[in-house]
Amino acid sequence: MGPTLIGEQAVERLRTAKRVLALTGAGISAESGVPTFRDAQTGLWAQYRAEQLATPEAFEENPRLVWEWYAWRRDLVAKAEPNPGHHALVALERRYADFTLVTQNVDGLHARAGSRNVVELHGNIAKTLCFRERTPVDEYSDEQGVPPRCPRCGAFLRPGVVWFGEALPREALARADEVARACDVVLSIGTSSMVQPAAGLPFVAKSSGAYLIEINPSPTALSPHADVVLSGPAGQLLPELVRLLDAHGPA
Numbered sequence: 261m262g263p264t265l266i267g268e269q270a271v272e273r274l275r276t277a278k279r280v281l282a283l284t285g286a287g288i289s290a291e292s293g294v295p296t297f298r299d300a301q302t303g304l305w306a307q308y309r310a311e312q313l314a315t316p317e318a319f320e321e322n323p324r325l326v327w328e329w330y331a332w333r334r335d336l337v338a339k340a341e342p343n344p345g346h347h348a349l350v351a352l353e354r355r356y357a358d359f360t361l362v363t364q365n366v367d368g369l370h371a372r373a374g375s376r377n378v379v380e381l382h383g384n385i386a387k388t389l390c391f392r393e394r395t396p397v398d399e400y401s402d403e404q405g406v407p408p409r410c411p412r413c414g415a416f417l418r419p420g421v422v423w424f425g426e427a428l429p430r431e432a433l434a435r436a437d438e439v440a441r442a443c444d445v446v447l448s449i450g451t452s453s454m455v456q457p458a459a460g461l462p463f464v465a466k467s468s469g470a471y472l473i474e475i476n477p478s479p480t481a482l483s484p485h486a487d488v489v490l491s492g493p494a495g496q497l498l499p500e501l502v503r504l505l506d507a508h509g510p511a
Contacts, residue, residue, distance in 0.1 A: 270488040271504045273471045277444040279358040287450025288494045289365050292340040315424045323416050327407035330419040342373035345494030350374040351502045360439040364458050366421045387420030440464040449475045449494050453482035
């Protein structure tokens with residue numbers, strides 16, 4: 261793969277950029293073996309759709325079922341490793357004084373790869389909240405049953421993710437919007453560009469003058485609006501972008 265496949269203009273825009281936003285979706289995690297949220301469930305969970313389990317109403321109706329489904333998903337995530345796309349984003353972060361990674365993924369793979377300035381729009385599956393108070397709970401006992409109980413108020417504990425019908429964390433969304441309005445270049449990576457409000461961030465950035473680069477194996481609703489569309493997996497294209505930037509030297 262050479263510069264002609266990446267595009268000289270994309271490399272030059274990244275080389276001279278001061279403020280960069282990377283927005284990632286399920287595609288980059290899928291390359292690490294993490295099933296996308298709407299992938300067919302397997303084994304015991306084949307009879308369920310994700311939309312049937314990832315709601316506050318489902319948890320209230322059958323908290324044990326939902327907790328155990330997320331325990332299964334946590335186990336999948338724990339076995340996954342960051343891929344070359346994750347590591348390339350760490351390398352990109354080191355190039356810029358102002359680099360923000362906004363992710364829709366809940367698997368924590370970006371942080372495990374070494375990314376530091378990460379905004380998790382949809383929460384983190386490894387974290388736990390009190391269902392009643394919505395506050396983080398770091399320590400709890402598993403001996404009280406499934407799901408475990410909040411040590412403060414006794415309510416059930418729940419995964420620290422955003423469910424269908426819930427608002428995104430206010431601070432995370434505000435930070436993402438702020439970065440989108442100020443960035444020079446936005447990279448949309450492995451996202452279907454269908455889930456709002458995250459799907460609107462590239463449009464916010466572009467309307468504020470940012471250069472939009474999409475990296476995805478398949479066309480999306482965002483593709484017609486991108487300045488450059490790089491068709492392929494992030495695990496191949498992001499390391500190549502880093503290599504080309506290194507070859508061009510600093511701006």
